[in-house]
Amino acid sequence: MRAAPHPRQAERLEALHRYEILDTAREAEFDEIVALAATICGTSISVVNLIDEDRQWFKAEVGLGVRETPLETSICSHVILSDDFVEITDTQADPRTQDNPLCVADGGLRFYAGALLKSPEGLPIGTLCVLHDAPHELNDFQKGALRTLARQVMRELDLRVALRDQMVLRREMDHRVKNSLQSVASLIHLYRARASADSFEAFDAVERKVNAISLLHEQLHEASDLxxxxxxxxxxxxxxxxxxxxxxxxxxxxxxxxxxxxxxxxxxxxxxxxxxxxxxxxxxxxxxxxxxxxxxxxxxxxxxxxxxxxxxxxxxxxxxxxxxxxxxxxxxxxxxxxxxxxxxxxxxxxxxxxxxxxxxxxx
Incomplete structure (x- = not known):
């Protein structure tokens, strides 16, 4: 059974796409989190799962071997409509998953637990989840660890957005400073043309310094290191x-x-x-x-x-x-x-x- 769209689907998708994480390469920061989650929870599968409009895409996974699957077979698309943490101890006994092809097949997924990944606005963009091929149940420590690791995923994503926004702002400020310096240099050149001969030397000296500062700002503007x-x-x-x-x-x-x-x-x-x-x-x-x-x-x-x-x-x-x-x-x-x-x-x-x-x- 395919899950219904989230009641704030447009806002949720906008929040997801703002992270610019979909279809990016695997990264150790996230691979280590899913490996740790699977070990702590004693499961064969763990996934950082992001729910897009027509697919679920995995930023990191252990035990699956694929990077995305359709929403028709997505358990997480149901979970983002629920509480911050969902555990399904036996998928064949839960109405959300009992007809899911991935769960009813021999050797299919029989256990699921997931903690929501939520934007600062409280919108669910996906889950950090663990799955297993037999019914299972997490203890309180394992549930707490999965929640903590989900928060770590979001801290990493939110930090990247903050750094990207800061870089955009810095480059915009540098661009404005550079334009201002170029305007000052142009004014100096204009006034020099109208000044008396004994002032040329002073105008030349000021113009050289302004131009050098402008070039330095340009170089900093282009540099990856601030x-x-x-x-x-x-x-x-x-x-x-x-x-x-x-x-x-x-x-x-x-x-x-x-x-x-x-x-x-x-x-x-x-x-x-x-x-x-x-x-x-x-x-x-x-x-x-x-x-x-x-x-x-x-x-x-x-x-x-x-x-x-x-x-x-x-x-x-x-x-x-x-x-x-x-x-x-x-x-x-x-x-x-x-x-x-x-x-x-x-x-x-x-x-x-x-x-x-x-x-x-x-x-």
Whole structure:
């Protein structure tokens, strides 16, 4: 006998589908629960059973060897219309199951016990059940254990929904922050075009920092880990952005290892690289000479990370690089970024160009 639809069937199905669990692969978290349930209850079969519109689908099972069966032979579709816990000690003596093909056949299912799986709204989406091929009866401990394991199934499912919703919200917030930063960068660019010549340097410095922060947010937005940044993706994007502000005869090249660093360290590296490239463009190649700016980031055998930034510009012939208030502030920010990384900058200027080196321990 096929069970009648649940009185709140549409809401119940909506709750079930919200978990996005149907037709997913087997997982150890659920396989271990059904194995434990069968052992505790002394049965040959145990199932995490989800009742869909026209089928029952098993997220986990022991003793059955199939992943779904039609509702016509479903005992659980009757159970979700009942109390939170149902035990049928002999299926051939219960009107809900006495004509079920799975129960009347020789060697068929003669015992059933199931605890409802219920959404936070109290809607039944399925059961954690145990079955056996002979009449059986659970003691109080076994009944309590089955209820507890059913609650564990729902805690796992509800946690997944909460994490998925949190991820959607975080990505939406990150997307809005990124758009806001891009708007700020556009406004800075617009105001720079209208500003006096002596303000260009300050606008350039602010625009570089906003763009670097925007790229960092973009990288975090795409990352599966909420805290780690793929430096092999982030820094090349920073260099590509900086190349847009360089003359055509000055090429910016990068050799960046595929490292994962926390977002704070990634931000500090972005700051140091941006300032070095900007100063190289302004001072090292001020006379129009062609040249290269090389940025490398390598993990050493001892676990330390080495940042090297080199240009083949005017070098010490260009004089001090930090001879304005804006550049002085930029230099202090670079020093602070190096300190944040736990390293100390080494600088070297020669007739062949300018170089900085920073060694730090990744965290």
């Amino acid at each position: 805290q780690m940044v793929q430096i092999g993706v982030f820094l090349p994007r920073v260099l590509e952005l900086l190349q847009g502000s360089a003359r055509e005869n000055v090429k910016i090249r990068g050799d960046i290892d595929a490292l994962d660093l926390n977002s704070s360290d990634a931000s500090s590296l972005g700051m140091i690289v941006s300032e070095f490239v900007a100063n190289s463009i302004k001072h090292g190649f001020a006379d129009g000479r062609p040249g290269d700016i090389e940025i490398s980031l390598q993990r050493e055998e001892d676990g330390h990370v080495t940042l090297r930034a080199v240009d083949n510009g005017a070098g010490n012939a260009a004089g001090p690089r930090h001879n304005s208030a804006v550049e002085g502030l930029g230099q202090r920010l670079v020093e602070a970024a190096a300190s944040q990384l736990g390293g100390k900058l080494e600088r070297n200027a020669s007739p062949k160009g300018y170089e900085i080196k920073l060694v730090f321990q990744s965290r």
